[in-house]
Amino acid sequence: MACWHRWVRGVGAVLLPLAIWELVSRTVLNAVLIPPPTVVSLAAWEMLQSGELFVHIMVSLRRIFVGFALGSTVGIAIGVLAAWNRLVWDLVRPLVAVCSAVPPVALIPLAMTWFGIDETARLFLITYLAAVLMLPNAMSGVRNIAPIRIRAARSLGARSKQIYLSVMLPDAFPFILTGLRVTLGFCFMVVVAAEMIGANSGVGYVIMQSRHYAMTTKMFVGILLLGLMGIAFDALFRRLLATSLPRFAVEKRTS
Amino acid sequence: MGSDRELKQSSTATPWRVLRVASVWKQFGPASWVLRDVTLDFHAGSFTCILGPSGSGKTTLLNLLAGFDAPTRGVIAVDDVPIKGASRDRAVIFQDVSNALFPWLTSVENVEFGPRMQGLPRRVSRERALAHLALVGLDKDCEKFPYQLSGGMKQRVQIARALAAEPRILLMDEPFAALDAITRRDLQEEIIQVWTKTGKTIVFITHDLVEALLLGTRVVVVGADGSIRGDFAVTLPTVRNPADPEFMRLYAGLECILEAEVRRAKPAGGVEEPARGHRSIASPEVT
Numbered sequence: 001m002a003c004w005h006r007w008v009r010g011v012g013a014v015l016l017p018l019a020i021w022e023l024v025s026r027t028v029l030n031a032v033l034i035p036p037p038t039v040v041s042l043a044a045w046e047m048l049q050s051g052e053l054f055v056h057i058m059v060s061l062r063r064i065f066v067g068f069a070l071g072s073t074v075g076i077a078i079g080v081l082a083a084w085n086r087l088v089w090d091l092v093r094p095l096v097a098v099c100s101a102v103p104p105v106a107l108i109p110l111a112m113t114w115f116g117i118d119e120t121a122r123l124f125l126i127t128y129l130a131a132v133l134m135l136p137n138a139m140s141g142v143r144n145i146a147p148i149r150i151r152a153a154r155s156l157g158a159r160s161k162q163i164y165l166s167v168m169l170p171d172a173f174p175f176i177l178t179g180l181r182v183t184l185g186f187c188f189m190v191v192v193a194a195e196m197i198g199a200n201s202g203v204g205y206v207i208m209q210s211r212h213y214a215m216t217t218k219m220f221v222g223i224l225l226l227g228l229m230g231i232a233f234d235a236l237f238r239r240l241l242a243t244s245l246p247r248f249a250v251e252k253r254t255s
Numbered sequence: 256m257g258s259d260r261e262l263k264q265s266s267t268a269t270p271w272r273v274l275r276v277a278s279v280w281k282q283f284g285p286a287s288w289v290l291r292d293v294t295l296d297f298h299a300g301s302f303t304c305i306l307g308p309s310g311s312g313k314t315t316l317l318n319l320l321a322g323f324d325a326p327t328r329g330v331i332a333v334d335d336v337p338i339k340g341a342s343r344d345r346a347v348i349f350q351d352v353s354n355a356l357f358p359w360l361t362s363v364e365n366v367e368f369g370p371r372m373q374g375l376p377r378r379v380s381r382e383r384a385l386a387h388l389a390l391v392g393l394d395k396d397c398e399k400f401p402y403q404l405s406g407g408m409k410q411r412v413q414i415a416r417a418l419a420a421e422p423r424i425l426l427m428d429e430p431f432a433a434l435d436a437i438t439r440r441d442l443q444e445e446i447i448q449v450w451t452k453t454g455k456t457i458v459f460i461t462h463d464l465v466e467a468l469l470l471g472t473r474v475v476v477v478g479a480d481g482s483i484r485g486d487f488a489v490t491l492p493t494v495r496n497p498a499d500p501e502f503m504r505l506y507a508g509l510e511c512i513l514e515a516e517v518r519r520a521k522p523a524g525g526v527e528e529p530a531r532g533h534r535s536i537a538s539p540e541v542t
Contacts, residue, residue, distance in 0.1 A: 146354045151323050156369035156420045157343030166372070170359045 035217045040224065043217045053206075057225070060191055060202040067123050068187045071130025072180055078131075079138030080172075084164060089139070099132045105193045117198035125194045130183050137179030141172035181237045188230045203229075270298035272335070273456050274320065274345075274424055279329030281315055281481070289315045291482040293329070295475060297424070302450055302457045304471035306464060306509070308517045312481040313460045317428045320458060321347045333423065343373065346417035350429040352409050356401040362412045363388060363397035369420025387415040390452065391445060407438035414449060427459045431466070443469055451493060464509055468502060469495050476512050479520035485512050 018037045025036040035043075047053040082089035104125060115121040145168055153167045195204025203222050210218035274297035281290040289312040297303055307313045318324045319331060322341040331338050333345065346369070349355040356365050367384035375383070388394050391411040401409055410430055417425055427446075431439040447470060450457055461467050467474045471489050478484035487509070491501055 148349055148351055148354050149357060151321070151341065152347065152349065152355055152357075152416075153368070153372070154323075154341035155321055155343065155345060155347045155422075155426075156372060156416065158368075158372040162372050166368075167357065170357070173359070 067126025075134025141175030307477035
């Protein structure tokens with residue numbers, strides 16, 4: 001009974017706003033500026049059937065994942081190194097502090113000047129963002145592990161290098177995974193910004209391009225698509241965390 | 256088993272001093288001495304309980320013995336060689352039930368951690384780990400992760416993990432304090448069995464007087480000011496009965512000392528440096 005209620009409420013929470021939107025945009029508001037959801041989904045269906053939408057989705061996803069993979073690898077490598085070696089941390093700390101304070105969107109013009117208006121500029125932006133986000137994350141992940149486990153390892157005969165590889169890294173793993181999840185979310189945000197300028201494909205491009213022709217319906221398609229993609233990948237990531245790594249999920253950091 | 260007993264008897268005949276604490280002082284910040292002039296010898300195969308009120312520096316002493324921290328003054332030596340930091344000859348069993356094990360490793364992987372780190376081949380480490388898990392009665396749970404184990408089982412894995420590293424000395428920091436009464440009783444029996452089977456030298460920190468008298472061959476009392484207040488040999492049989500008159504006599508004597516220490520600990524800042532040599536309020540040291 002309770003389960004049934006929750007299900008109804010969940011569906012209602014999706015359908016009710018859509019219904020209000022439909023009603024309001026057909027009556028009070030200008031349907032050209034705010035097209036009703038039925039019109040938007042019809043347009044999305046057409047774009048899907050023509051294959052146009054699929055291409056844009058794949059292009060955006062490729063950008064996100066290539067940049068995300070490159071950037072988080074660099075960020076984790078430096079972060080882990082910084083947690084290990086005080087000198088490395090002292091050297092990168094000011095740079096990281098400045099980088100995390102600057103919104104990555106501000107770097108778009110610079111990236112375009114450096115790399116030209118092409119793929120490299122966009123990949124650079126996402127890579128940079130992922131690296132800047134993951135570095136402090138990985139670093140504090142390694143730093144904040146339970147000191148008792150390092151003590152245990154030392155009294156069991158582990159040497160510094162062994163403690164690093166066999167205790168600190170696996171201990172920081174759940175922390176780093178959580179950081180990756182957040183970083184992926186940010187990559188989704190910044191790819192759109194990057195695609196709005198000078199791209200000729202991608203979901204961000206769809207939104208920007210539609211503006212030139214005042215095709216609000218297509219803009220809505222792009223915006224809603226981004227939301228759905230973000231939710232889908234976040235859910236996928238969480239699934240991955242929960243199913244493949246139960247040993248890290250439970251009872252990790254109580255101290 | 257028989258040979259173990261012989262070994263222990265011979266060690267009491269000519270006691271070998273495995274671990275030596277010589278005039279150790281420990282200071283945290285100016286004018287706050289946690290340990291004052293602690294001198295103790297631990298003989299091979301002995302089971303020493305270190306008893307004291309909370310805040311008396313028991314855990315500090317254990318951290319110094321383990322090598323996690325260095326004394327401000329004085330020397331700690333294993334086999335007459337001063338220690339430099341933590342080492343595999345002194346394995347520690349921690350009180351923190353939920354954090355001491357490596358949560359990403361199964362029980363058997365936790366236990367084989369020591370042998371693996373010492374560079375033993377995988378197969379040998381695994382065999383040794385399984386043997387030690389069997390010793391603490393956990394051979395059936397060797398593939399379980401720590402989060403799948405109860406508190407008592409986790410402490411058993413900790414004991415097995417420490418033993419598998421083949422240390423000279425086992426340092427136990429209130430290992431059963433966080434467990435429920437029944438589990439604690441089980442593990443007290445277990446540790447006595449482990450001790451009789453392996454003949455390890457054990458240093459066991461506790462604030463529980465009954466536990467100290469159930470387990471130790473010797474009970475050392477640390478005072479509220481961090482000095483040694485008493486040092487008793489416990490000449491009870493290995494399997495003990497709290498109703499035994501000798502047990503009760505020892506209990507009553509230690510209770511008096513402990514209560515005095517708890518009272519001394521109460522007035523904040525009232526802990527003054529005691530006069531040297533005034534440290535055995537206890538009845539003449541029975542050794």
